[in-house]
Amino acid sequence: MNWINSVVRPKIQRVFNKRQVPDNLWRKCPSCGEMIFHRDLVAALNVCPNCDHHMRLGTKERFDSLFDNADYQIVQVDPVPVDPLKFRDQKRYPERLKEARAKTGRDDAVTVAHGALDGVETVIAIEDFSFMGGSLGMAAGEALIKGAETAIEKRAPYVLFTAAGGARMQEGILSLMQMPRVTVAVQFLREAGLPFIVVLTDPTTGGVLASYAMLGDVQIAEPKALIGFSGRRVIEQTIREKLPDDFQSAEFQFEHGMIDMIAHRHKLRETLSRVIRLMTHRPRGKAQLTANLPATTQPEAGAEKA
Template sequence: MNWINNVVRPKIQRVFTKKQQTPDNLWHKCPSCGEMIFHRDLDAAQRVCPACDHHMRIGTKERFAALFDRGEYQLVDVGQVVLDPLKFRDQKKYPDRLKEARAKTGREDAVSVAHGPLDDVETVIAVEDFAFMGGSLGMAAGEAIIKGAEKALELKAPYILFTAAGGARMQEGILSLMQMPRTTVALQLLREAGVPFIVVLTDPTTGGVLASYAMLGDIHIAEPKALIGFSGRRVIEQTIREKLPDDFQSAEFQFDHGMIDMIVHRHKMKETLARLVRLLTHRPRSPKQGSANVPATVATPSAS
């Protein structure tokens, strides 16, 4: 046996010919300008492109961490709903689609609710995650928004809702559409109790979501260039037989036409919301108060 040729040389060759496994998620391409951004730089910028200022979609945990003081908050228990009330099936069974979405996002459904300090003011925040079946409004999402309103009433705390949705969830049919009046009633209770409700419209907010709770806030804010509209552009053009403006249904277009109150950059969102919360709750900010964001810590979900 030739020990050099049969043992040593193959081992040396394997060392020098072994391919380096490089993760494929270290760099992200901006969908607006094409700039390649290192993943840590993108996370530090709250997923805002440093080259063109394009606001990419952001996850629920990242949103909570950027808003609550020191990243400290408690999740609100939003309860359970019937998994597949209509036994719906298209190309896949509805429960299978839910399992895929839950595995992909790590969330039970599209809407998550938490409460904690925002500039030292106890605040309830709900976030709609577009990554979960397009943020579609179903029974679970509607129930979560209602539970958030109930928690805000219980704590007498401002309620802030971040929307991102393609509309109602077709797999739940009429039960999905019923969430529009249900959430409307819950938000009306907030108004009657004098509890502030602020809506932040993010990209995209469309369909039945825009036609219900997304437009019932005391104040409406939008992120730059977010898509905000009820029907799709092509459907509207075919209906009215006219060419729509290039910026139609953008946040800037809606602001110019009085549909929203302000457009706020993501880096200024916490500062703006804190100022509005204090204004609406008549709580002036002490000059000695300050808040800083660090990686989020999540407490055990509290009963709602």
């Protein structure tokens, strides 16, 4: 064997066969620009440890952080027509759905689950903004209504996490009809005497905000979440005035009485537990409250006594 095969070729192969480092090990905070190691970010529930900016959180991660021991059951939703209007823009609507499903691993924007939250059977629905902007379509509306029916069946409180850009244009009037349908489902919850709690996350806008997202018995928001109907530019051009810098933020809405409270994501589970127990007249449970929190947020030994 000559020196080319024994020396030169192995060196060339080592150069081109170097292990590629994944490009998703670090995430840049969109608020402060801090680079965060992906495992640290996951442990912190996508909250920046430097500036406390709340990044968007996936459906599974949110379920895991809320239910006791991350134990819950997904509620199955009846299928709806895939493309009732045969809509086509740059792509056919079924193609867009296929891409969104492949990207998120979910059938549509809303997922409903039930399980114990601090020992109380609770139904939780989550709108996922990564699925076509969390837009409200027939499948999403059916899921929200199924969540209300499940809550009534189980005599359980219903918690809704909103994150949407409004109605889904590919379904036209059929999408808009989901808003009154969900509103009626909320009324059924009220008649059954069951709590309906809404958690507004970033962003909650458009027709979703104008309908069922503002019908909660208690309105909670995550810090600095975008909450509003129309965009800033549209409003400024309409009223011909300059809007405040924090306009449509959770803090602005709280100051003006649109929401009841702002809860940090690390304390959201405890907040929901307290609200649910107050509304259902159940004694507070202490054993489960911190079970799913990131390690950095767990109270130190003896802190409760202090």
